[in-house]
Amino acid sequence: MSTYRTHLLLCGGTACHATGSQAVKEALLKEIAKQGLEKEVRVIETGCNGFCAQGPVMVVQPEGIFYQKLTPKDIPYLVEEHFLKGRPVERLFYVEPASSETIPGMNEIPFFSRQVLRVLRNKGAIDPEKIDEYIARDGYLGTAKALLEMTPDEIIAELEKSGLRGRGGAGFPTYLKWKFAKASPGEVKYMLCNADEGDPGAFMDRSVLEADPHAVLEGMIIGAKTIGAHYGYIYCRAEYPLALRRLDIAISQAREYGLLGKDILGSGFDFDLEVYQGAGAFVCGEETALMHSIEGKRGMPRPRPPFPAQQGLWKRPSVLNNVETLANVPQIILKGGDWYASVGTEGSKGTKVFALSGDVINIGLVEVPMGITLRDIIFEIGGGIPDGKKFKAVQLGGPSGGCVPEHLLDTPTDYEAISKVGAIMGSGGMIVMDEETCMVDMARFFIDFCKEESCGKCTPCREGTKRMLEILERITEGKGEIEDIERLEELSRFVKDSALCGLGQTAPNPVLSTIRYFREEYEAHILEGRCPALVCQALITYSIDTEACKSCGLCKKNCPAEAITGSKKPPEPFVIHEEKCIHCGVCFSGCPFDAIKKSSGSKVARAA
Amino acid sequence: MAKLTIEDLKRIKEQVKKDTALREGGATVKITVHMGTCGIAAGAREVMDALLQEMAETDRQDIRVVTSGCMGMCSSEPNVTVEVQGHDPVVYQGMDANKMRQVFKRHVLLGEVQTDFALARMKEESPEEGSAEQET
Ligand SMILES: Cc1cc2nc3c(=O)[nH]c(=O)nc-3n(C[C@H](O)[C@H](O)[C@H](O)COP(=O)(O)O)c2cc1C
Ligand code: SF4
Ligand code: SF4
Ligand code: FES
Ligand code: FES
Numbered sequence: 001m002s003t004y005r006t007h008l009l010l011c012g013g014t015a016c017h018a019t020g021s022q023a024v025k026e027a028l029l030k031e032i033a034k035q036g037l038e039k040e041v042r043v044i045e046t047g048c049n050g051f052c053a054q055g056p057v058m059v060v061q062p063e064g065i066f067y068q069k070l071t072p073k074d075i076p077y078l079v080e081e082h083f084l085k086g087r088p089v090e091r092l093f094y095v096e097p098a099s100s101e102t103i104p105g106m107n108e109i110p111f112f113s114r115q116v117l118r119v120l121r122n123k124g125a126i127d128p129e130k131i132d133e134y135i136a137r138d139g140y141l142g143t144a145k146a147l148l149e150m151t152p153d154e155i156i157a158e159l160e161k162s163g164l165r166g167r168g169g170a171g172f173p174t175y176l177k178w179k180f181a182k183a184s185p186g187e188v189k190y191m192l193c194n195a196d197e198g199d200p201g202a203f204m205d206r207s208v209l210e211a212d213p214h215a216v217l218e219g220m221i222i223g224a225k226t227i228g229a230h231y232g233y234i235y236c237r238a239e240y241p242l243a244l245r246r247l248d249i250a251i252s253q254a255r256e257y258g259l260l261g262k263d264i265l266g267s268g269f270d271f272d273l274e275v276y277q278g279a280g281a282f283v284c285g286e287e288t289a290l291m292h293s294i295e296g297k298r299g300m301p302r303p304r305p306p307f308p309a310q311q312g313l314w315k316r317p318s319v320l321n322n323v324e325t326l327a328n329v330p331q332i333i334l335k336g337g338d339w340y341a342s343v344g345t346e347g348s349k350g351t352k353v354f355a356l357s358g359d360v361i362n363i364g365l366v367e368v369p370m371g372i373t374l375r376d377i378i379f380e381i382g383g384g385i386p387d388g389k390k391f392k393a394v395q396l397g398g399p400s401g402g403c404v405p406e407h408l409l410d411t412p413t414d415y416e417a418i419s420k421v422g423a424i425m426g427s428g429g430m431i432v433m434d435e436e437t438c439m440v441d442m443a444r445f446f447i448d449f450c451k452e453e454s455c456g457k458c459t460p461c462r463e464g465t466k467r468m469l470e471i472l473e474r475i476t477e478g479k480g481e482i483e484d485i486e487r488l489e490e491l492s493r494f495v496k497d498s499a500l501c502g503l504g505q506t507a508p509n510p511v512l513s514t515i516r517y518f519r520e521e522y523e524a525h526i527l528e529g530r531c532p533a534l535v536c537q538a539l540i541t542y543s544i545d546t547e548a549c550k551s552c553g554l555c556k557k558n559c560p561a562e563a564i565t566g567s568k569k570p571p572e573p574f575v576i577h578e579e580k581c582i583h584c585g586v587c588f589s590g591c592p593f594d595a596i597k598k599s600s601g602s603k604v605a606r607a608a
Numbered sequence: 609m610a611k612l613t614i615e616d617l618k619r620i621k622e623q624v625k626k627d628t629a630l631r632e633g634g635a636t637v638k639i640t641v642h643m644g645t646c647g648i649a650a651g652a653r654e655v656m657d658a659l660l661q662e663m664a665e666t667d668r669q670d671i672r673v674v675t676s677g678c679m680g681m682c683s684s685e686p687n688v689t690v691e692v693q694g695h696d697p698v699v700y701q702g703m704d705a706n707k708m709r710q711v712f713k714r715h716v717l718l719g720e721v722q723t724d725f726a727l728a729r730m731k732e733e734s735p736e737e738g739s740a741e742q743e744t
Contacts, residue, residue, distance in 0.1 A: 003626075003627070003660055003663040003664040004627070004630070004660075005630075005656075005659075005660060005663070005672075005673035005674065005675075006630075006673075006674070007628075007630050007631055009631065036653070039657075039660065040656065040660060061630050061631040062630050062631070062635060062672040062674065063674060083675070084643055084648075084675065085643045085644060085645075085675060085676070085677045086640070086641075086642075086643055086674055086675030086676035086677055087676070087677045125628075125631055126628070132620055132623075132624045133624060133628055135617060135620045135621050135624065136620070136621050136623075136624035136625045136627075136628045137628070138621070139621075140617055141617065141621075144614045144617060148614065257611070257612045258611030258612050259612065263611070265611075265612060265613060265614055265617070266611070266613050266614075
């Protein structure tokens with residue numbers, strides 16, 4: 001066996017794949033061979049490193065240097081300069097947007113320096129397709145301890161001490177779930193993992209599966225031993241091909257080592273599992289719908305009780321846990337519940353992974369100790385809002401959640417504190433919105449999503465979301481009435497209270513929270529025909545600023561409605577004729593001189 | 609592959625750890641091979657090969673090998689700097705494969721500076737090592 005002096009940890013996560021990390025990898029291998037460095041420099045393809053916005057990214061060890069936005073063109077120079085001659089290439093470093101400073105070391109970059117990695121401890125550090133690398137970082141020692149040294153009750157006690165709560169959305173204490181399922185009588189029980197991840201804007205679970213699939217397998221083995229299950233399923237959406245591939249590899253390697261199958265580690269305990277591919281319906285993430293789907297039926301929820309812990313998959317006692325929940329378990333067993341509970345707040349222990357997206361500079365995956373404020377995540381780790389724009393709100397928990405406005409940004413990431421302000425911790429989706437976001441339109445988007453995803457089984461959800469969408473569409477088109485706000489609130493309460501499953505029960509949340517914090521925006525649409533964020537097409541008037549107009553004629557040429565007149569020679573000013581304009585916005589985005597202006601509310605809603 | 613026992617797990621961990629240790633902190637020795645154009649021409653690649661062979665044979669996980677560019681002492685290339693934590697860096701000049709093996713076995717592993725081909729300690733307080741180079 002030979003030793004390498006340098007490891008190149010190239011991100012092979014989904015986002016970096018999309019930006020070309022495969023081509024970078026090929027270029028690297030080729031150039032390394034050309035320089036005769038094959039025995040000295042090793043390329044390792046890792047899971048998502050977290051800093052997806054800068055992809056493809058690569059970390060060079062042992063120096064810890066972080067390279068970003070790599071292209072195959074950069075590689076020959078990089079290999080010769082850095083990996084042969086040892087001179088790091090500054091132009092590929094990260095540039096701190098605020099100070100324009102280049103930062104070579106990954107751990108000095110603010111995006112990384114505030115994070116605490118537990119669930120993501122192996123991200124970007126191991127090759128997720130090599131079980132030995134996982135083992136080298138204490139992999140399967142938690143399983144060994146649980147199987148060889150602990151009783152189910154001891155495992156439950158350790159989890160209780162840890163304070164771990166379900167990361168799939170509801171935050172239910174994991175130890176209790178396991179305790180109930182253990183107490184349920186039955187020879188056959190099931191251990192299940194929810195990798196459906198249906199929230200728009202969420203990619204935490206995908207990244208865990210891509211970067212560290214064995215951690216999830218370990219969580220399942222330990223859970224199975226605790227409740228007395230010998231078979232399990234991982235329910236993963238088919239739209240996650242890379243996660244599915246890494247899971248398959250992980251499972252077959254674990255089987256080869258006897259870490260799945262009969263008599264695991266000589267403990268006498270048997271457990272095996274398989275992956276079930278879902279078609280990606282949002283409702284299938286709901287626990288009873290998910291179980292129906294595995295049974296081969298349509299993914300529809302059913303009323304509870306009976307709870308899955310008593311009657312789950314095929315009516316057998318079952319535990320369903322989220323990917324991130326399970327990935328926390330091996331370390332809790334190995335290092336103890338007290339260690340886990342050493343960070344966090346009174347009621348929310350440990351760390352949480354968030355997927356930062358939307359109008360924020362550092363889009364990516366962050367893991368932080370619970371209790372850190374939303375402001376810290378968005379402005380310190382996330383780097384704030386791009387293009388000097390102003391923050392407006394952040395949506396937590398996707399379509400089931402709510403938005404948090406500026407004046408509540410110091411709310412800590414704590415289950416109870418977040419629900420108090422009308423949002424939910426959810427599974428960790430965090431969509432940042434700047435001043436150019438219309439909150440009515442945002443509520444419309446999420447209700448539209450829920451209407452599409454409603455399984456249709458129960459009337460309040462099926463019809464309620466449809467009615468709410470109609471009202472919201474009416475408002476965004478300037479045809480709303482002031483009573484509509486009350487109607488929305490009333491419908492929301494009704495759907496919340498009477499829908500069968502969590503989808504319907506939470507669907508009104510974005511509507512309620514936008515009304516709560518941005519009521520004046522609803523009123524502007526309704527009373528003044530004005531969209532303050534200049535988003536709702538029907539309420540916008542386009543006009544040409546004659547000062548800025550250079551008479552290039554581009555807008556006239558591109559307008560699909562022939563709504564613009566004017567000419568350069570003979571000089572005749574360019575004008576938009578409001579009665580013909582269909583508000584497509586083509587002229588606005590196409591004008592090279594920014595001479596087209598948007599305004600709203602100047603006229604009473606014309607459509608009315 | 610046979611079923612693993614917990615002993616097997618620990619064995620795999622130790623074996624692979626040596627390789628992956630590179631990605632963690634905790635280095636106590638850093639060996640820099642100066643690989644400027646002049647260094648390569650003078651045989652720095654052979655020095656590197658020998659060094660990596662030595663690395664493969666040791667169980668130590670706290671040694672890092674890096675390269676750097678020309679250090680402005682082209683006439684004495686290949687140059688190698690050994691930095692043991694808590695000690696001043698030592699620059700070796702005119703290295704070849706055999707000298708590299710000797711430096712690795714004696715200095716890196718046992719802590720005995722090989723004064724025969726040490727150019728300098730990088731700090732002043734070591735007068736016995738000839739003309740002291742100042743760190744910038
Ligand atoms: C409509 C709907 C969608 C859901 N989608 C997911 C999902 O994608 N992933 C997930 O882990 N939990 C999802 N949940 C929550 C699950 O029903 C369940 O509570 C969770 O998987 C339990 O795991 P935990 O206790 O580890 O959080 C969803 C719930 C509802 C009502
Ligand atoms: S594209 Fe802009 S500059 Fe050109 S004619 Fe239209 S408004 Fe004037
Ligand atoms: S918004 Fe569309 S239809 Fe209206 S003037 Fe511009 S290009 Fe023409
Ligand atoms: S996929 Fe590469 S950083 Fe996220
Ligand atoms: S489909 Fe779930 S509540 Fe109606």
